[in-house]
Amino acid sequence: MNRRKTLTQFLVEQQRLEHAMPAQLRLLIEVVARACKVIGHTVNKGAISGLLGSLEQENVQGEVQKKLDVISNDILLEANEWGGHLAAMASEEMDTLHPIPNRLPKGEYLLIYDPIDGSSNIDVNGIVGTIFSVVKAPESTAGREVIEADFLQPGRNQVAAGYAIYGPQTLLVLTVGTGVYVFSLDREMGSWVMTSERLTIPPETNEFAINMANERHWELPVRKYIDELMAGADGPRQRDFNMRWMGSMVGDVHRILTQGGVFLYPRDSRPRMENGKLRLMYEANPIAFLVEQAGGKATDGKSRILDIQPNSLHQRTGVALGSSQEIERLADMQYE
Numbered sequence: 001m002n003r004r005k006t007l008t009q010f011l012v013e014q015q016r017l018e019h020a021m022p023a024q025l026r027l028l029i030e031v032v033a034r035a036c037k038v039i040g041h042t043v044n045k046g047a048i049s050g051l052l053g054s055l056e057q058e059n060v061q062g063e064v065q066k067k068l069d070v071i072s073n074d075i076l077l078e079a080n081e082w083g084g085h086l087a088a089m090a091s092e093e094m095d096t097l098h099p100i101p102n103r104l105p106k107g108e109y110l111l112i113y114d115p116i117d118g119s120s121n122i123d124v125n126g127i128v129g130t131i132f133s134v135v136k137a138p139e140s141t142a143g144r145e146v147i148e149a150d151f152l153q154p155g156r157n158q159v160a161a162g163y164a165i166y167g168p169q170t171l172l173v174l175t176v177g178t179g180v181y182v183f184s185l186d187r188e189m190g191s192w193v194m195t196s197e198r199l200t201i202p203p204e205t206n207e208f209a210i211n212m213a214n215e216r217h218w219e220l221p222v223r224k225y226i227d228e229l230m231a232g233a234d235g236p237r238q239r240d241f242n243m244r245w246m247g248s249m250v251g252d253v254h255r256i257l258t259q260g261g262v263f264l265y266p267r268d269s270r271p272r273m274e275n276g277k278l279r280l281m282y283e284a285n286p287i288a289f290l291v292e293q294a295g296g297k298a299t300d301g302k303s304r305i306l307d308i309q310p311n312s313l314h315q316r317t318g319v320a321l322g323s324s325q326e327i328e329r330l331a332d333m334q335y336e
């Protein structure tokens with residue numbers, strides 16, 4: 001029988017063979033993956049457990065929180081607090097960072113996450129996911145409390161990133177800087193098993209993902225770029241394009257990592273969208289790391305996302321990522 005490799009096996013091999021994986025990072029990824037199993041199970045229970053719907057409260061970014069946003073945030077917090085692998089955590093659903101309490105052992109890493117991406121899909125049984133990013137805590141944090149500035153590292157410093165996607169199948173998509181690997185949750189066995197390795201995004205594509213309802217708010221280069229795609233075979237691109245929009249970045253990005261495409265959430269002129277909608281630290285950075293590891297490109301429209309120097313935890317950014325030829329075409333539009 002052709003036995004599939006488990007996540008644990010993969011991580012041990014990375015630690016032994018590729019030196020990509022200190023033991024503490026291996027534990028961290030195992031713990032996050034375990035928490036994602038619990039979140040997946042909780043999402044799956046939905047109305048049976050009374051877990052659909054919103055709470056009467058907003059997060060720090062002024063978005064109404066869903067019950068599952070808060071529950072999933074807590075699942076990740078509790079799972080990661082006591083292992084000794086983290087110095088602190090930060091999440092889209094928490095106002096400020098969460099230091100590991102002094103009564104518990106501390107580790108070298110900082111974990112940054114979006115507990116539920118695509119929250120508006122929860123109540124309609126659409127795709128949702130969990131996105132995570134890992135950087136090392138600066139050495140200067142030894143013996144003192146972690147502060148926000150310790151988190152403000154450019155995305156190129158990430159040592160691991162990934163997402164879990166709770167769809168028809170529950171998957172974990174991971175990079176530790178040695179390519180992108182996909183693990184499927186085998187529910188009978190309770191384990192993550194590798195089902196794809198070294199994903200590559202083809203440089204050419206005929207598919208794009210953008211929320212067209214915002215077109216009138218976009219800046220000119222984005223309008224020009226999308227106009228060309230919409231003109232299809234009758235326009236300068238001389239071929240037809242197809243559009244998809246899932247309302248969950250994880251869903252759209254998974255499609256792109258699987259078969260190519262581009263995803264855009266540009267800055268726009270609506271109030272509070274001048275810097276874009278998506279969050280640099282919780283969403284753009286980890287996804288950009290995965291996309292680059294799969295041979296794609298990830299920019300804010302012009303510049304590489306992984307080179308942006310963050311200046312606050314909840315900072316937003318414009319996002320354009322996926323098949324390299326399209327991202328280059330969009331960047332060219334900025335100068336035409």
Ligand code: AHG
Nearest residue numbers: 116117118119120211247248249250
């Ligand atoms: P979140 O649920 O974490 O707030 O993220 C939602 C994001 C992203 O996943 C998705 O691509 C986008 O917001 C959807 O935005 P629209 O509401 O404009 O479709």
Ligand code: MN
Nearest residue numbers: 114116117118
């Ligand atoms: Mn999100």
Ligand code: MN
Nearest residue numbers: 092114116117
């Ligand atoms: Mn979210």
